[in-house]
Structure formats: structure tokens, C-alpha cells
Amino acid sequence: HIVGTPDGEAVAACGYSGGLTVRRIRTSDYPYMDLLKEASLADLEKRVSKKVINEVKRRRRQLEGLGPVRIERARSPQAVLSRFPAIVDLHRRRWRERSDTSGFSADVRAAGMRAAAERFASRARLELDLLFVDEQFVAYSYGFVFGGRHVYYSPGFDPAYSPYSVSKILLLQQLTDAFADGLHEFDFSRGAEPYKLVWANGSRVGETVV
Numbered sequence: 001h002i003v004g005t006p007d008g009e010a011v012a013a014c015g016y017s018g019g020l021t022v023r024r025i026r027t028s029d030y031p032y033m034d035l036l037k038e039a040s041l042a043d044l045e046k047r048v049s050k051k052v053i054n055e056v057k058r059r060r061r062q063l064e065g066l067g068p069v070r071i072e073r074a075r076s077p078q079a080v081l082s083r084f085p086a087i088v089d090l091h092r093r094r095w096r097e098r099s100d101t102s103g104f105s106a107d108v109r110a111a112g113m114r115a116a117a118e119r120f121a122s123r124a125r126l127e128l129d130l131l132f133v134d135e136q137f138v139a140y141s142y143g144f145v146f147g148g149r150h151v152y153y154s155p156g157f158d159p160a161y162s163p164y165s166v167s168k169i170l171l172l173q174q175l176t177d178a179f180a181d182g183l184h185e186f187d188f189s190r191g192a193e194p195y196k197l198v199w200a201n202g203s204r205v206g207e208t209v210v
Helices: 006-017 041-047 050-064 077-095 107-122 159-164 166-180
Strands: 024-034 069-074 126-133 136-146 149-157 185-187 202-209
Touching: 041 166, 050 069, 050 159, 050 166, 069 077, 069 166, 077 107, 077 126, 077 136, 077 149, 107 126, 126 166, 136 159, 136 166, 149 159, 149 166, 159 166, 166 185
Parallel strands: 149 185
Antiparallel strands: 024 185, 024 202, 069 126, 126 136, 136 149
């Protein structure tokens, strides 16, 4: 859980009241961008290094040299499910280069993610952003939206397009859309990877209570 949240503190309190020895182990950081601290995308560009933003824009221009670049947002259950097999395939190709596993690695886990995606989409809580180059699918971001907050859950991209920073191109578009949609927070989820910290203006601490 996140330190300081009511659910996490309630779990710890139950242990203390029962006379148990409670250990609180820090697990990870959860960076986020408080969009209310940035009046507009222009203000964000003032805070973040201009070099970073210009580099993403330069990569997009390079990508456009290969063909038309299109970003699609799938929200309905039908649209999400129609794109899901391609997402699983792309994600697995990316993770073959790595030694660990992901939510899409095994068929049973991918099926669970698909069912969750359908349920969240039916409640208008899922946003699936997809990036195409000359109508070829090259990157995606699978996330959730609720209470004015976007949770950046699972990005992925075609390794062949890694030199073009396609995930960063998609992320910059998502941040632009978050301002346009009037959201108050963009939650980068678990992990303080450098590409998240470039954009974040806050961070929460996660911990395990045992």
C-alpha cells in the first residue's frame, strides 16, 4: 500500500491493537505529476528541461519520416478487445529481451489482464493509447482513469522502433491529453525509473506491512 493512506494505516493499526509485531518494509516509490501545479502544458515545458521535450519532438519528426504517425485511444470494450491480441504480442516481443516476466508473459495471466481490461472498459475506467506508423502498430500504453487521475500502468513498444523513443512520444501525447481532459493527476505507478522522474513533480512511498 501507499504510506499514509487510510487502508494501509488501518492494516497496521489492526496488527498493533492485536499485540502483534508489525514490520513495515519500504518497497518502492510511486512518482506522479500533480497537474494542478502546472497551469498548462506551457508551464510544464518551463519546468521540464527544454532539451528533453525537444528531443522527444525530434524523435517524432524522425518517425514521421517513415510514414504517417497516428495515435488512437481505445476506450470501449469492443475497441479494447479488438486490439488486445496485438498488445500481448508486442509486449511479449519486448520482454523476450529481458530476464524477468510481466503480466502478459503467460497465457493465463494475459487472459486475466484481458478480462480486467474488458471490465474496466465497460465502466469507462480504462484508456488504451496506441501509436501507429504508416498503420503499423509500434507502441501502446495501458492505463486507468478514475477520479480525475490517470494511472500509467503498462506501456510497451516494438523493439525495432526503440531508436525512435516511441514510448516517450506516446507519453508526451498522453500528458498533453491529460491537461486537455482536465485531469488533476498523472500517476506513473510503481517504480522511480528516470524517464518518469523527468516529468514527475511528486512521489509517494509504497510499503508492505507484515
